[in-house]
Amino acid sequence: MDYQFKDIEQKWQQFWAEHKTFKAENTSNKPKYYVLDMFPYPSGAGLHVGHPLGYIASDIFARYKRLKGFNVLHPMGYDSFGLPAEQYAIQTGQHPSVTTEANIATYRRQLDQIGFSFDWDREVRTSSPDYYKWTQWIFIQLFNSYYDKGADKAQSIANLVEHFESKGSAGINAVCDEEILSFTAHEWKAFSEQQQQAELLKYRLTYLRESTVNWCPALGTVLANDEVKDGFSERGGYPVEQKKMMQWSMRITAYAQRLLAGLNHIDWPEPLKEMQRNWIGKSVGASVRFPLEKVPPTGGDLEGASYIEVFTTRVDTVFGVSFLVIAPEHELVAELTTPEQKADIDAYITQTKKKSELDRMADTKTVSGAFTGSYVTNPLNGTQIPVWIADYVLAGYGTGAVMAVPSGDQRDFVFAKHFNLPIIPIIDIQNIEVEADPTKEGKYINSDFINGLGYKEASAAVVAKLDELGLGKAKVNFRMRDAIFGRQRYWGEPVPVYFKGGFPYLIDEQHLPLLLPEIDKYLPTESGEPPLGRATDWKHPEGEYELSTMPGWAGSSWYWYRYMDAHNDREFASREAIEYWKDVDLYIGGSEHATGHLLYSRFWNKFLKDIGKVVEEEPFKKLINQGMIQGRSNFVYRLIDDEGKGTNTFVSHGLIKEYKTSPLHVDVNIVENEVLNLNKFKTWREDFADAEFILENGKYICGVEVEKMSKSKFNVVNPDDLIARYGADTLRMYEMFLGPLEQSKPWNTNGIEGVFKFLRKFWRLFHDADWNFNVSNEAPTKAELKSLHKIIQKVEQDIERFSFNTSVSSFMIAVNELTDLKCNKRAILQELVITLAPYAPHICEELWVLLGNPAGSISTAAYPKFNPAYLVEEEFSYPVSFNGKMKTNVSLSLSMEVADIEAAILANADVQKYLDGKTPKKVIVVKGRIVNIVI
Numbered sequence: 001m002d003y004q005f006k007d008i009e010q011k012w013q014q015f016w017a018e019h020k021t022f023k024a025e026n027t028s029n030k031p032k033y034y035v036l037d038m039f040p041y042p043s044g045a046g047l048h049v050g051h052p053l054g055y056i057a058s059d060i061f062a063r064y065k066r067l068k069g070f071n072v073l074h075p076m077g078y079d080s081f082g083l084p085a086e087q088y089a090i091q092t093g094q095h096p097s098v099t100t101e102a103n104i105a106t107y108r109r110q111l112d113q114i115g116f117s118f119d120w121d122r123e124v125r126t127s128s129p130d131y132y133k134w135t136q137w138i139f140i141q142l143f144n145s146y147y148d149k150g151a152d153k154a155q156s157i158a159n160l161v162e163h164f165e166s167k168g169s170a171g172i173n174a175v176c177d178e179e180i181l182s183f184t185a186h187e188w189k190a191f192s193e194q195q196q197q198a199e200l201l202k203y204r205l206t207y208l209r210e211s212t213v214n215w216c217p218a219l220g221t222v223l224a225n226d227e228v229k230d231g232f233s234e235r236g237g238y239p240v241e242q243k244k245m246m247q248w249s250m251r252i253t254a255y256a257q258r259l260l261a262g263l264n265h266i267d268w269p270e271p272l273k274e275m276q277r278n279w280i281g282k283s284v285g286a287s288v289r290f291p292l293e294k295v296p297p298t299g300g301d302l303e304g305a306s307y308i309e310v311f312t313t314r315v316d317t318v319f320g321v322s323f324l325v326i327a328p329e330h331e332l333v334a335e336l337t338t339p340e341q342k343a344d345i346d347a348y349i350t351q352t353k354k355k356s357e358l359d360r361m362a363d364t365k366t367v368s369g370a371f372t373g374s375y376v377t378n379p380l381n382g383t384q385i386p387v388w389i390a391d392y393v394l395a396g397y398g399t400g401a402v403m404a405v406p407s408g409d410q411r412d413f414v415f416a417k418h419f420n421l422p423i424i425p426i427i428d429i430q431n432i433e434v435e436a437d438p439t440k441e442g443k444y445i446n447s448d449f450i451n452g453l454g455y456k457e458a459s460a461a462v463v464a465k466l467d468e469l470g471l472g473k474a475k476v477n478f479r480m481r482d483a484i485f486g487r488q489r490y491w492g493e494p495v496p497v498y499f500k501g502g503f504p505y506l507i508d509e510q511h512l513p514l515l516l517p518e519i520d521k522y523l524p525t526e527s528g529e530p531p532l533g534r535a536t537d538w539k540h541p542e543g544e545y546e547l548s549t550m551p552g553w554a555g556s557s558w559y560w561y562r563y564m565d566a567h568n569d570r571e572f573a574s575r576e577a578i579e580y581w582k583d584v585d586l587y588i589g590g591s592e593h594a595t596g597h598l599l600y601s602r603f604w605n606k607f608l609k610d611i612g613k614v615v616e617e618e619p620f621k622k623l624i625n626q627g628m629i630q631g632r633s634n635f636v637y638r639l640i641d642d643e644g645k646g647t648n649t650f651v652s653h654g655l656i657k658e659y660k661t662s663p664l665h666v667d668v669n670i671v672e673n674e675v676l677n678l679n680k681f682k683t684w685r686e687d688f689a690d691a692e693f694i695l696e697n698g699k700y701i702c703g704v705e706v707e708k709m710s711k712s713k714f715n716v717v718n719p720d721d722l723i724a725r726y727g728a729d730t731l732r733m734y735e736m737f738l739g740p741l742e743q744s745k746p747w748n749t750n751g752i753e754g755v756f757k758f759l760r761k762f763w764r765l766f767h768d769a770d771w772n773f774n775v776s777n778e779a780p781t782k783a784e785l786k787s788l789h790k791i792i793q794k795v796e797q798d799i800e801r802f803s804f805n806t807s808v809s810s811f812m813i814a815v816n817e818l819t820d821l822k823c824n825k826r827a828i829l830q831e832l833v834i835t836l837a838p839y840a841p842h843i844c845e846e847l848w849v850l851l852g853n854p855a856g857s858i859s860t861a862a863y864p865k866f867n868p869a870y871l872v873e874e875e876f877s878y879p880v881s882f883n884g885k886m887k888t889n890v891s892l893s894l895s896m897e898v899a900d901i902e903a904a905i906l907a908n909a910d911v912q913k914y915l916d917g918k919t920p921k922k923v924i925v926v927k928g929r930i931v932n933i934v935i
Contacts, residue, residue, distance in 0.1 A: 001771050003763040005727030009842040013112055021857045022117040026565070026577045028071035034581050035062040035074045036560055036620075038589030038597070039124075042078050042103035044088070047110045049717045049735070049747055050629035050709050054588040056732050057626060057741050057804055059116045061586060063838035064799045066117075067863035073581060074117055075563040077124035078104050079556050081132075083219070083227075083235055086491040089522045096491040096522070100127060110719060115728045115841050117859070122566040126555030127491070131562060133513035134572035135555050136496040138604065139206060140506050141611055143497075146203040147175040147254035154254075154610035160203060164188040175254035177202040177209075197503040205251045205607070208504060211484055212329045212395050214356055215243035220524040220531075221489040222247070224551065224596070228356040241353040244329065248486040248495065248548065252603045256280050256478040258617075259602055267622040269742070272594045279595040281479020285313035286463045288403065288472040290324060290376035290385065292336075308332065308376055308387065311398040311477045315466070316458035319447045320405040322422040324376055324387045325369065325415070328352040329395035336387055338373030345370050345389065352391040360391045367418040379471040380462070382444035390415070396481040483600065485551060490522045490531035492549030498540035507540065514545070556597050557604040560584050560619060572613075583616040591625040598623075624802060627744035628708075629735075631715030634671045635703035636681070637661035639694070648688065652696040653703045659694070666702060667714040669721065673750050676700040706746040717747055729840035730756045733811075736804040736839065755808070759843060762815050762836070765829060766847055773850050780825045782870070787817040788828050789870040795835050796866065804839075811836060826851065831864040880911060881932045887914050890931075898925045905931050 016022065037058050040051065062074040085096035085103075104125070111118070124131050145154040150173045163172060168184040180202050188196070201207050214223040218238035227233060228240045252259075260280050263273045289307040308324060326333065328349045337345045348370040352360075369390035376385050392411070393402055406416035406423040416423050445465070450458040466472025486495070494514045497504045507514055517535035525533040532538070532547040539545065558572070564581045565573035598620075605619040639649040640660040651659045653674075670680035678700060682689050693700050709716055722731050734755040739745040768774040780788075791814040798807040818828065830851050837844035837858050848858040877889045878901070888910045892901060902923050905911055915935065922934040 001767075003760045003843070005729065005759075005843070006724075008846045009113070009115065009723075009728050012842045012845045013115060015845075016117070016857070017112070017120075019857070020119075020121065021859060022072075022074065022119050023121055024071060024073040024075075024119050026574075026580050030069055030071040032581055032585075033062075033065045033070040033072050034560075034583070034585045035065070035072060036563070036584045036587045037076065038587070038593065039077045039079050039556070039559065040107065041082050041084070042080060042100060042107045043084060044099065044103050044106075045711065045716075046103075046106045047719055048709055049719050049722065049731075050631075052111075052114055052719060052731075053629055053735050053741070054590075054624075054626035055111070055116060056114070056735050057624075057802065058586065058588045060732075060736070060804060060838040061799060061802070063117055063841060063859060064863070066859050067834065067837070067861060069862065073122075073563065074119060075122040075124075075566075076111065076116070076118040076120070077122075077559065077563070078107065078126070079552070079559075080104065080125045080127040081492045081555060082552050083221070083489065083491070086489055086522055087219070087235065089491070093521075097127065113723055113728055114719065114731065117841070122563045124559055124562050124566055126493075126559065129513045129515055130567075130569065132493040132555060134562065135493050135550065135558070136512050136514060137509065137572065138558060138608070139550070139554075140496055140509060142206040142250065142607065143204055143504075143506055145205045145607070145611065147205060147251065149173040149175060152258070154205060154607055157200060157204060160200070174203055175251060194501050194503055201503070205254065206485060207249060207251065208246055209249055210244055211247045211249060212242055212357075213245050213247060213484060214240050215245065216240045219489075221487050222484065224484070224553075225356060225358045228358065231354050231356060231359060239354065240356055242329065242355070242357075243353065247484050248546075249482040250485045250600075250603070252483045252600070253478055253480055255603050255606055256282070256480055258606055259480075259599065262602065262606075262618050266618050266620065268620075269591070269623065269625055272591055272598075272623070272625060275591075275594040276599060279480055279599065283311070283313050283477045283479070285311060285475060285477060286315040286459070286466065286472055287311050287399070287475045288315060288318060288379065288466060290379060290403070291471070293375045293377055293384065307471075308401050309399045310401045310403045311475060312403055314405070314408065314455065314459070315462045315472070316450060316453075316455050317405045317408050318378065318380055318403065318462055320407050320424045321378055321383075321385055321403045322406055322416065322424060323404045324385055325390045325393050325402050325404055326372075326387060327393040327395040327400040328389045328391055330389070330400045333372065333389060336372040336374040341371055341373035345372060348389060348391075355391060357394055357396075360394065363392070367414055369415065369419065371419075378444075379466060379469060380445055381447075386421070388419070397479055398477055483603075485554070486548035487551050488524065488530040488548055490516070490519065490549065492551070493554055494532070494549055495546040497546040498543040499546070500543040504546070505543070516549075553597055553600045557600045558608070561608075561614065578614055583618065584620045585622060587620040587623045588626055589623075590628075624742065626741050627739075629738070630744060630746045631707050631709035631713060631717075632668065632746050632748050633705045633707045633713050633715040634666050634668050634674070634676075635663040635705065636666045636676065636700070637663055637703065648690060649692045649694065650700065651694045652699070653701045654696045655694060656703075663703060665712075665714045668717060668749070671702050674702050674704060676702050709747070717749060722749070722752065726752055726756045727759070727842070729759055729842050733759070733808050733839050737808040739805055741802055741804055758812050758815065759840060761819060762811075762840075763843065763847075765815065765818060765824060766850065774824055775826050775829060775851065776824050777826050780823070780828050781821070782874075784818065784821055784823045784825060784828050785867075785870040787814055787821070787823075788831055788864075789867055790814065792831065792835055792864045793866045793868075793871075796863070799838070807839065811839070834858060834861050834864055837861075876928055878905065878929075878931050880905060880908075881930065882914055883934060884932065894928060898927055901925050901927065901931070905933075 035058050037055050062072050065072050080100050085100050088099050089096045126132060144157050146157055146160050148155045165188060166185055168188055169182050181199055214228050216223050216233045216238050219233055223233055223240060231240055232238060233240055260277060260282055263276060287309055289309050291307045369388045372387045372389060374387045376387060378385055404412040406413040450461050453461065463472060463474050494516055496507045496512060496514045498507060517538040519531055519534040521534060522531050524530055530547040561573045565577040568574055601619055606617060608614040609617055637651045637656050638661060639647045639651055640662055641647050646662060651661050667684055670677045670684060678693060682691055707713055707715060719731060730752060734752045737755060766773060766775055791810055794810045795807045833844045833847045845858050874894060875891050876894050877891045879886050880888050880890055890905055890908050892904055902925050918935050920933045920935050924932040
């Protein structure tokens with residue numbers, strides 16, 4: 001029977017499900033291998049052909065590793081909390097869980113029909129209470145921990161309390177807020193409970209603090225930086241502004257150095273590691289305090305502050321500072337702003353709120369700012385320095401203030417020129433001559449003491465002087481800031497916290513999970529509280545629950561551990577499972593998560609290691625970023641009439657230069673090999689029912705352009721349609737055939753037919769002309785063995801280096817060779833089936849059974865052993881030339897000596913024909929290369 005892919009694929013997908021073929025065990029004598037995909041958010045649109053690319057690659061590798069004798073864990077689940085489901089709920093009134101469940105059902109159907117070898121017994125859903133119970137548990141552990149710099153790890157907050165009770169704050173070396181109290185043990189014990197809780201909150205790894213956030217009024221929630229583009233929300237395109245809010249944060253900065261160092265010990269793409277290094281942004285420099293002067297012209301003292309602190313990597317340039325710039329959100333802006341400058345400052349702050357932090361960081365060309373009206377003093381030479389605000393300075397980076405040296409920094413120079421600020425005309429900042437002000441009674445110094453020094457030596461000398469004055473110190477700074485950990489929306493994990501006396505307290509672990517309550521609407525309350533504020537009868541006995549929910553990244557920051565022990569109701573995963581699987585051996589996903597999910601996951605993993613719950617410092621040994629499959633858009637060209645209006649006549653692409661036309665996207669599913677199906681086009685849209693066409697050679701040829709795959713461009717290709725037409729094995733192989741895994745490439749359905757024909761040709765190797773199964777037990781020939789072992793070696797090498805596209809090409813060559821050899825030998829074909837099985841599992845399972853193997857799956861077979869002896873060339877086809885012109889080839893043993901080669905060549909019938917009775921004047925033989933006969 002011909003290749004009936006529909007029946008074969010349905011049969012084996014059902015077999016795998018019923019027999020739990022890919023179930024992994026948590027104990028095994030086999031070596032373990034953990035293959036993981038970044039799990040998807042289940043959207044209502046389902047999968048398009050770009051989504052499965054990484055899944056297919058990981059599945060090939062997982063299947064290959066099973067054939068190589070590994071106990072493979074290859075799970076799948078759903079990142080099922082998120083804003084899209086909530087927005088749909090707002091529009092329809094339907095609970096997000098309903099749409100999420102429906103979307104998951106669609107994803108599961110599509111994933112199953114592609115034939116993935118997932119262990120579905122371990123499926124996780126981040127929105128399931130039995131999952132987010134443990135996300136809440138991890139939050140509790142973070143809240144109950146602080147980071148001990150001396151131990152370089154997280155410690156229990158109880159240890160900190162014990163230290164306070166016995167020694168006070170003396171000797172504490174912890175990552176904490178800048179403004180902490182100094183107290184004795186006696187004073188600590190005298191503090192009220194609220195005072196103690198307030199101080200502990202400054203040390204906890206998750207804490208509440210007023211933060212500047214991306215606030216979207218239309219969505220009623222805070223957005224992450226990657227959810228904002230050009231000042232608008234990525235979802236919905238609503239305006240986003242900067243706003244100060246009390247927010248939960250995670251002290252990821254405590255782990256900055258470990259996150260940086262860990263990059264040296266993992267096999268990740270270098271560009272991705274560099275993105276994380278830049279995001280962490282380690283800088284070695286100094287903090288400098290610039291004393292505040294009286295605010296002119298009122299002459300009043302500033303209240304609550306005596307200096308502005310900056311961080312700089314070039315403290316040796318302090319003598320060249322001509323102005324200070326602080327962030328518009330800086331806590332001192334209101335105090336520094338004089339009445340005369342208030343209108344300008346307020347207007348500028350309003351303008352800044354419309355920009356996201358990413359936009360502010362990316363904008364290097366716009367020059368904008370406003371003068372506060374206040375001044376600071378240079379701590380070394382007493383120079384008066386004006387204080388400005390500008391949006392390129394961020395409140396959360398460093399101290400939220402920078403010292404501007406126009407002569408040494410291009411941006412400072414442009415800013416100074418734009419606002420006509422002083423520029424100290426120097427070439428080398430170390431040579432500045434600033435005379436000390438005689439009225440300052442010798443309090444200040446000039447730059448003589450650093451003249452002639454290199455910048456490192458000069459920096460050290462300046463730091464020493466500032467330290468002596470109590471106005472500066474050496475400091476290591478990180479660009480990375482603590483992670484905002486709250487969203488003002490409904491569809492997320494409830495934070496396991498209630499408030500008493502204005503301070504947060506944890507709910508008891510035995511009461512986890514804290515479930516999402518039912519509410520009447522999924523909008524903020526009329527008073528502006530998050531949607532959870534609408535809940536009735538949802539209250540802790542001792543106070544009010546936190547109304548924000550966790551961000552989307554919470555559930556995805558530990559999910560690989562839950563796969564190890566997905567149904568454990570006593571702990572997030574058993575010690576036995578964690579010690580067996582340890583970490584992820586291969587992780588495949590998009591590079592867009594470099595500074596989000598991948599950074600947060602490493603942070604949580606290190607924390608869980610600190611508290612003894614996991615055994616590895618890093619979660620993912622090897623990471624591969626699959627490229628994007630881009631859409632291949634098609635266009636039709638509407639004829640424009642003399643009045644400039646669009647008609648219902650469409651011009652074929654090759655003729656558009658002769659007419660005035662306007663391009664329109666057309667559904668790629670009604671286009672084949674760039675030829676438009678005219679009847680389908682007329683039924684595609686009601687207004688095209690009476691369309692007319694100007695054709696070329698009787699066909700309508702569409703235009704083509706590579707763009708992002710999206711519904712608005714009508715270039716989304718549904719894998720369901722391709723599987724129905726060609727089968728899942730064809731889709732799997734074709735996605736790999738498109739190009740290297742890591743590279744982006746355009747989708748082109750036109751080429752899929754060739755892969756389908758290859759699989760039919762492969763199927764035919766096992767059948768006679770009448771499609772009867774026909775495999776011989778005869779011994780294979782040398783040529784057949786050579787062809788087989790070439791592909792065994794090639795595929796093994798390709799899979800190990802994740803070069804899947806070249807394997808597909810090699811399979812095609814091997815099948816062509818065996819077809820030419822008329823090979824139907826069991827010894828060859830059975831090994832070939834195993835080799836192809838990771839790529840095209842359904843057809844190979846069917847042929848495995850037809851070959852008479854015991855009932856079961858080919859996944860339990862062993863990958864064929866490559867024998868290099870079969871690739872050793874024993875013969876060589878000598879090109880034979882006459883007077884330098886090649887006429888024929890003669891195959892001879894490579895073991896023959898020159899004299900024997902000459903004799904054999906001259907005795908060959910074809911050679912005799914070309915000699916035509918003539919005696920050669922000379923025969924030149926180059927062994928293993930060529931023969932030339934001179935006549």
